[in-house]
Amino acid sequence: MVSSAVRAGFKVGIVGGGAVGTLLAYALNASGVVPYIIYRDNNKKQKRLEKGLKILIRDVARELGSDKEYRIKAHHVTYDELPEKFLDVVFIATKAYDFKDALLSVLPLLNDSCIAISCQNGLGSLEYLERMLGKERAAALILNAGVYEVDDVTYVLAGYGRSYMGQRCRDASPKLGEVAKLLHLLDVRVVKDVEGYRWLKLIVNSAINPITAILKAKNSIIIEDPLAAKLASKTVLEGWLVSKAAKINLPRNPLVELLNVAYHTRDNYSSMYQDIIKGKRTEIDYINAAIVEVGRRVGVRAVINQVLTYIIKSLEASSQSVAED
Ligand SMILES: NC(=O)c1ccc[n+]([C@@H]2O[C@H](COP(=O)([O-])OP(=O)(O)OC[C@H]3O[C@@H](n4cnc5c(N)ncnc54)[C@H](OP(=O)(O)O)[C@@H]3O)[C@@H](O)[C@H]2O)c1
Known part of the structure; x- marks a missing residue:
């Protein structure tokens, strides 16, 4: 039709x-x-x-x-x-x-x-x-x-x-x-309520993207490696706390969503991983750094998101200088 x-x-x-x-x-x-x-x-x-x-x-x-x-x-x-x-x-x-x-x-x-x-x-x-x-x-x-x-x-x-x-x-x-x-x-x-869906994806990305980029691994690492899984869950919990303080209604439980997305995309390399490998700029400022910023406004310290941002920024700078050489 x-x-x-x-x-x-x-x-x-x-x-x-x-x-x-x-x-x-x-x-x-x-x-x-x-x-x-x-x-x-x-x-x-x-x-x-x-x-x-x-x-x-x-x-x-x-x-x-x-x-x-x-x-x-x-x-x-x-x-x-x-x-x-x-x-x-x-x-x-x-x-x-x-x-x-x-x-x-x-x-x-x-x-x-x-x-x-x-x-x-x-x-x-x-x-x-x-x-x-x-x-x-x-x-x-x-x-x-x-x-x-x-x-x-x-x-x-x-x-x-x-x-x-x-x-x-x-x-x-x-x-x-x-x-x-x-x-x-x-x-x-x-x-x-598009805001809830936007935040749900943001929180899941805030874990999968930087962790796979730092560990240089496929998304499957989030479900297969116990320490990566623990870090991913803690990152999601932190984003969830920020979203609650910011009065965002998530449409689904973000921890369950994390496992679902990691499982269904287990053979993929995240966009942040690919950007780091290619010496390109990542979107960390709009994902983890953005959660830190909202957290600051609503009184929640998003320490894990801050640390992930620092590491990715540092990797970004070194991979960009290698790409330029
Ligand atoms: N790829 C995915 O699977 C996916 C899924 C969901 C969401 N997203 C999100 O969607 C957004 C786009 O991602 P992507 O993967 O499509 O990126 P991409 O492949 O890099 O495409 C972005 C395109 O935008 C062009 N561009 C940049 N500035 C422009 C301007 N001023 N005018 C016209 N074109 C311009 C770039 O052209 P140049 O060649 O000139 O740089 C490039 O071709 C990102 O925020 C990403 O996180 C991506």
Whole structure:
């Protein structure tokens, strides 16, 4: 069935043609939408125009090498190629540390009723989006999926579970429901209390990401190694205490969620591990450091999160200098 968003000819933009941007384009294609992927530089856009963009869908039950390949249909553009007030919906799919620049660049392209959806893990992006656009036009997608880059034009979808989308205002925009329908392939649900889901993912990430990056291990270490498991549980408990003091209602028990996520993603390397290995910046400031900051405001000392932040910052600095040599 063609959704009313497709019938209305929604113009959907995706800022950031990386892993998440490509996955969103794949899901939108399944609903008959050809999105505008917006690049900050011409080189990357040119590569995509010449070679195309594809996603490999990994079927975990089947042998390696049996991935299904899908060629993404998208308009690959830079900011200056779209008219002002062109977009009805925009997903901002950059890393958290690139979010502000990306939003400022795309702002002129949003029409007056355009909803902008932040896809970042951690805290900070949705808050900034709300300040710039108002709560009624700002939404968050809590994406439970694992996608990674193989080369400039190829990504792998390693797996996904149910994702959540919502706003932090009293009445969510009906447009959000339409957008969720467009993403039905990814099992996206619109929820009233998106803050709880955002924090649940934040707390689980605050344990799995830094611990796997420090120990240079797959996510399975969180369930297989007793000391890693203990540290992960204590990290989660600390984040949980901060969330309680901040009056966040988590939709599920975060300790159970930790075990579930670690089990279901046991063969994956976390994004923080991959960033450290590649000498790239991590999102620690938006995850563990953000928990420390909220803790400070609500009177909970988040010592474990602080220590994990220091270690990752130190690893980040040394891996970046090795990458530069
Ligand atoms: N990957 C996953 O499985 C996953 C799952 C859930 C949530 N997330 C979250 O989603 C966010 C995005 O992650 P990702 O894995 O998709 O990162 P990514 O693969 O690094 O993609 C980010 C893209 O944003 C582009 N970009 C940065 N600044 C831009 C700007 N000003 N204008 C246009 N494009 C810009 C980058 O382009 P350049 O090439 O120019 O740098 C890059 O292609 C992160 O916060 C992550 O934590 C990721």
